[in-house]
Amino acid sequence: MKKFVLTAAAAAVTLSLGLGTAHAAEAIKAPSKSWSFSGVFGTYDQAQLQRGYQVYKEVCSSCHGMDLIAFRNLADLGYNEDELKALAAEYEVTDGPDDDGEMFDRTARLSDYFPSPFPNAKAAAASNGGAIPPDLSLVAKARVGGPDYLYALLTGYEEDVSADVLQSIYETETHKREVQYAADLEAYSVKKAKYDEAVKTDSSLKEPKMPEDPGPVESVEDLGLPDTSSFNAYFPGYGIAMAAPLADESVEYSDGTPATLSNHAADVSAFMMWAAEPSMDQRKQMGIKVILFLLVFTGILYAAKRKCWSDVH
Amino acid sequence: MSEHLKTNNAVIKWIDHRLPVFSMMNETMIDYPAPKNLNYWWNFGSLAGLALVVMIVTGIVLAMQYTAHVDYAFNSVERIMRDVNGGWLVRYIHMNMASFFFIAVFIHMFRGLYYGSYKAPREILWMLGVVILLLMMATAFMGYVLPWGQMSFWGATVITNLFSAFPLIGESIVTWLWGGFSVDNPTLNRFFALHYLLPFVIVGVVAVHLWALHRFGSNNPLGIEAKGPQDKIPFHPYYTVKDAFGVGVFLLAFSGFLFFAPNFMGHPDNYIPANPLVTPAHIVPEWYFLPFYAILRSIPDKLMGVLAMFASIGILFILPWLDRSPVRSAKFRPVYKWFFWLFFANCLLLGWVGQEAAEGLPLLLGRLATAYYFIHFLVILPLLGVMERPKPLPVSISEPVLKGGGALAGAAAKPMEKA
Ligand code: HEM
Numbered sequence: 001m002k003k004f005v006l007t008a009a010a011a012a013v014t015l016s017l018g019l020g021t022a023h024a025a026e027a028i029k030a031p032s033k034s035w036s037f038s039g040v041f042g043t044y045d046q047a048q049l050q051r052g053y054q055v056y057k058e059v060c061s062s063c064h065g066m067d068l069i070a071f072r073n074l075a076d077l078g079y080n081e082d083e084l085k086a087l088a089a090e091y092e093v094t095d096g097p098d099d100d101g102e103m104f105d106r107t108a109r110l111s112d113y114f115p116s117p118f119p120n121a122k123a124a125a126a127s128n129g130g131a132i133p134p135d136l137s138l139v140a141k142a143r144v145g146g147p148d149y150l151y152a153l154l155t156g157y158e159e160d161v162s163a164d165v166l167q168s169i170y171e172t173e174t175h176k177r178e179v180q181y182a183a184d185l186e187a188y189s190v191k192k193a194k195y196d197e198a199v200k201t202d203s204s205l206k207e208p209k210m211p212e213d214p215g216p217v218e219s220v221e222d223l224g225l226p227d228t229s230s231f232n233a234y235f236p237g238y239g240i241a242m243a244a245p246l247a248d249e250s251v252e253y254s255d256g257t258p259a260t261l262s263n264h265a266a267d268v269s270a271f272m273m274w275a276a277e278p279s280m281d282q283r284k285q286m287g288i289k290v291i292l293f294l295l296v297f298t299g300i301l302y303a304a305k306r307k308c309w310s311d312v313h
Numbered sequence: 314m315s316e317h318l319k320t321n322n323a324v325i326k327w328i329d330h331r332l333p334v335f336s337m338m339n340e341t342m343i344d345y346p347a348p349k350n351l352n353y354w355w356n357f358g359s360l361a362g363l364a365l366v367v368m369i370v371t372g373i374v375l376a377m378q379y380t381a382h383v384d385y386a387f388n389s390v391e392r393i394m395r396d397v398n399g400g401w402l403v404r405y406i407h408m409n410m411a412s413f414f415f416i417a418v419f420i421h422m423f424r425g426l427y428y429g430s431y432k433a434p435r436e437i438l439w440m441l442g443v444v445i446l447l448l449m450m451a452t453a454f455m456g457y458v459l460p461w462g463q464m465s466f467w468g469a470t471v472i473t474n475l476f477s478a479f480p481l482i483g484e485s486i487v488t489w490l491w492g493g494f495s496v497d498n499p500t501l502n503r504f505f506a507l508h509y510l511l512p513f514v515i516v517g518v519v520a521v522h523l524w525a526l527h528r529f530g531s532n533n534p535l536g537i538e539a540k541g542p543q544d545k546i547p548f549h550p551y552y553t554v555k556d557a558f559g560v561g562v563f564l565l566a567f568s569g570f571l572f573f574a575p576n577f578m579g580h581p582d583n584y585i586p587a588n589p590l591v592t593p594a595h596i597v598p599e600w601y602f603l604p605f606y607a608i609l610r611s612i613p614d615k616l617m618g619v620l621a622m623f624a625s626i627g628i629l630f631i632l633p634w635l636d637r638s639p640v641r642s643a644k645f646r647p648v649y650k651w652f653f654w655l656f657f658a659n660c661l662l663l664g665w666v667g668q669e670a671a672e673g674l675p676l677l678l679g680r681l682a683t684a685y686y687f688i689h690f691l692v693i694l695p696l697l698g699v700m701e702r703p704k705p706l707p708v709s710i711s712e713p714v715l716k717g718g719g720a721l722a723g724a725a726a727k728p729m730e731k732a
Contacts, residue, residue, distance in 0.1 A: 040573055068388070068391055068395065073395075134585075137391075138391075138584040138585070141576060141581060141584040142581050142582065142584035142585045143581055144581055146581075236594070276584070278395060279394070279395075279401040283401065283402075283405075283572055283575070284572060284573065286402075286572060287568060287571070287572020287573055288572075290568050290572065291565065291568050291569070291572070294561060294564055294565045294568060295565070297561055298558065298561030298562055298564075298565060301554065301557050301558040301561050302558050302561075304554050304557075304558075305554045305555050305557075305558045308550050308551060308554050309551060309554075309555070312349055312546060312551065
């Protein structure tokens, strides 16, 4: 383990010093979307958060935990205490040890945190073809683009993205391959020349292999993603180990909102944003007051400064 | 001393006679004579001081709730954000004020470069400032490790690993810094201890910095010494009100980030708990380290890179002796003025390079910019001191420039040359 960390550290240094050439594949940038909480005056839409919670609960929670969220936190979504207790009561949690030293199961209380779907990371990986579904409590702040990225990701599977998006991915990937191929060819010709020279004296040398033309990317298959992953236009490298979790009619909303993929994705993304930043509404409200105060305060100080300095010069 | 203290309060007089704190405060903040022509670039010293106080106050509050342990640190910060009353506010203030502290200090330093504030007799004052910068960098680096996110962990790993570049003793230094064989719990603990300590060391150095400042008083935009009382005004009320106005503007800009984009200057990866088994695609330090990081990476040899990075700050210590021009202010240095702005643009370029992957164009630009950074100090400044013909200096702060006073400029410059 120690050795591994040291090697990893050394690798990181090499990488960051620019000696390595490894480069994470970029995906396309998620388009920005307008949210109820966008902008200075934007606030969370409680009805949307409730729908988002429903999507999380019915779809995502079988794979993804939300360790930092307790049932009591859902009060932010507009549920009253009885509703919250009813929500919590749907879950069983392990508690203990009791007086006999035994662990026991009981129904969840408001103070309990969302239970994890898997007992540990190994179990999570084992059930998901080796990939670990990340905890979603902070994911909205842990990805560039935040909720825009999450929405794009959830609606970014092959059947769901527009032909234009696919086309632009094919073009950039084709271009990348051409550049790489040209570089490989050049490296090859240098090696080949060296070989041609050296083989005259040493016939046991192996002839360098000519690189193969990878050809253009014209379909998702041409990207050569591993079997265990699905194409996603917005996931770095395009291959994600999560099969499309949402589709039209994935959950049935009780408030009459159409059960479309787009609504599901937007609602659950908003919910994840709330989970990552529950104090956002409070923060912005305070910010507006503080800025108004500071404007007045600074204005008065400016006037005072002008007055005070009027006799200098 | 106490003769100057204007008060009728018997208690204050009694104390001041025995322990002249009130006289001292009076002399440093009230009656303290300052040049009357200071412009707004002179606000940034007091703003940096404000930032330091805010950092210490919010830091102490955070420390009451924070747990310096690899298993709990990340979640303890999230508890501060979620469950501690006003915790999100305190934490976001601490996070964003760290950036604004650096903004204030960088502007403060460029001000010094432009107006030649590092020249005699203020060399020690300047050098103390560079010490403060180094301490701030150490403090901020270790603070960034505390929330124990991915960037915390990998940033700490990459930066501490730099010391392994030193021949023979390098590996031992790194092990010693880590308190083990990787960045781990002992590292986090010592970083927390030092992160708590260093700000108070900074307070101490700031006090000495001000002591040195008050020996000759502030420099000013004209870069000439104040000649007499007509050139000076008492600090209070003139500069107290001007500084207070500056604080208002500073806090407005700060509030914009604090309340509406608190994570703008942070890195998303730091909201992922540290994982020694997963290396982030790009390891980038906080923005205020980017120019130095660019210098580090632009040199292919690791040891030379590390030395160049330290030298880029170290060179500021000898700046007063590299710039031989007798004229302080760039106002009267027609050629230096251009090189100042070129140097400034070069620093911005280095900052941009620092956040790009070190390859291709950024790498090339980084190398050129690094070379130019040192050329500015080692070649351009010494040469300008000899070759540049400064404009005539005004006779005094209160009097306008005398026409055709080339000889006079030389005369005014003489005493400084000797100093
Ligand atoms: C020179 C002044 C200081 C600077 C530049 C500074 C800088 C920083 C930075 C950059 C962080 C990481 C912020 C984040 O991403 O969360 C941090 C965290 C922290 N600092 Fe400081 N700090 C200063 C003073 C202090 C003081 C005086 C204390 C306490 C005695 C303190 C306690 C903490 C704690 C507990 C954290 C971790 C909590 C958190 O991450 O928000 N700091 N500091």
